[in-house]
Amino acid sequence: MANAKSGMAVDDECKLKFLELKAKRNHRFIVFKIEEKMQQIMVEKIGTPNETYEDFTNSLPDNECRYAVYDYDFTTIENCQKSKIFFIAWSPDTSRVRSKMLYASSKDTFKRELDGFQVELQATDPSEMSFDIIKGRVN
DSSP: OBOTTTOOEEOHHHHHHHHHHHHHOOOSEEEEEEETTTTEEEEEEEEOTTOOHHHHHHTSOSSSOEEEEEEEEEEOTTOOEEEEEEEEEEOOTTSOHHHHHHHHHHHHHHHHHSTTOOEEEEESSGGGGOHHHHHHTTO
16 A cells, blocks of 8 residues: 555565564564655565674665664573564665655655564664664663
8 A cells, every 4th residue: 555645655575574574583684665666665685584783784775765674682681582673764864855755754654564663763874773772772
């Protein structure tokens, strides 16, 4: 279904791959891209379970917006293995204004399609989504 504000549809693969990440834990991260010509949000890159947070951040372009989900595994103080799924809206200062507006206007609808992430981050430069910030948001 297309987003009324931006006209962006969410490709079924986006939902399918997110469900796989959430239920089967067979992806570490997914990067999503708006294809303006197709008026659709698509899967751009999928990270394997053994990829690192650095691999994930390197998958985000320096000057283009993206949406992403990242599955962060951690151990609690009680020594329990847990995981939290982060939704990250990547909107670097150097990206085009039109692109920033398009991603901002499509974000809420896209988030509703991907039900099941626990933490949301908005980042305009890498420091706003550093690994320390990710670790700090799981408590």
